[in-house]
Amino acid sequence: MKKNYIIILSVVALLFSSCEKNAVQVIDSLPNGPFVRGYNFAVNGPSVNFYVNDTKISATNSTTGIEATTGVAYAGIFPANNNYLSLSNTGSVVFKTIIPSKASANPGVVIATVPATIEAGKYYSLFTSGVYDATAKTTSGFILEDALPAPDTSVAYVRFVNTVPNATNGFDLKAVNTTILNQVVIAPVIAYKAASGFTKVPNGVYNLTSVSANVPANYTITRNTVSFSKGFVYTIASRGSVTVAGNLGLDLTRNR
The missing domain is CATH 2.60.40 (Immunoglobulin-like)
Known part of the structure; x- marks a missing residue:
């Protein structure tokens, strides 16, 4: 009985030690x-x-x-x-x-x-x-x-991806701050299946415009009141087809 009592006390002590507020969880690998x-x-x-x-x-x-x-x-x-x-x-x-x-x-x-x-x-x-x-x-x-940029809590980072297959020379992407009206060129003309690098964009709300470089006809895609928050990383992607009426769009996702 004495031996059993000692074992019980040892188990109870172990349980309490594992439930301490300051107990550290060790993760062997991420x-x-x-x-x-x-x-x-x-x-x-x-x-x-x-x-x-x-x-x-x-x-x-x-x-x-x-x-x-x-x-x-x-x-x-x-x-x-x-x-x-x-x-x-x-x-x-x-x-x-x-x-x-x-x-x-x-x-x-x-x-x-x-x-x-x-x-x-x-x-x-x-x-x-x-x-x-x-x-x-x-x-x-x-x-x-x-290729995500290093963490930066002072600005947002935004890149542009072009997935529209039939706008011959690709699309660019510009953003205009809705409050102070400053324009940021997020990407020059980007070809189909390609992406720009990540560009610094000050914290704020923006109207986006993406224009194709086709000659003689240009195609324009817009998206308004998009929020870019400092410390975050975003991708804007053009999608759709210039031959299908009304389906061109700009997609917004957050990478980090």
Whole structure:
């Protein structure tokens, strides 16, 4: 009995010590990537799931345990703002966008493949783009490294990505502060499937204008009252097609 009593006291002491307010949780390792987020910007395209090689890395919630009939819809991203997926893969991989296996139309069809070389500790954005070919059931896609700037709490950082396939010479991006009317050139003309670097933008609310460099016809995309908060990092992406009336737009996501 004496021995049992000593054991009980030892266990109780251990429990109390593990519940101290100042107890330190030791984390042996942190996720080190690569990190990726997916954008489904293929005009007229279906909802899709994103894969790296043959491993699905995005999905719509299901309450049945069976894959949902829908995935990431057009103009959607996965995961949400300020989030990335941490991958175990490094080196040469193939990213795929695939129609969900339970979809009512074209289940399991691979609509885009994007070969890439990815590195641990780096951040990437994967885009479907172009205009979806409903006959061939394909679209184009590309991947960009998100070379995030060093943390800076004095300003915001903004970059521009062009995913519009048929504005021949690309788009630029300018921002005008709605209070003091100062203009910031966020990006010069950026070609399709390319991105600018991250530009410093003072804290504030802005009206955005993106103009194509086509000759003789220019296309203009606007988005008003966009807030850029100091300390944060953002991506503005043009999306849509100049041949589809009314669907050009500027997408705003936060990287950090």
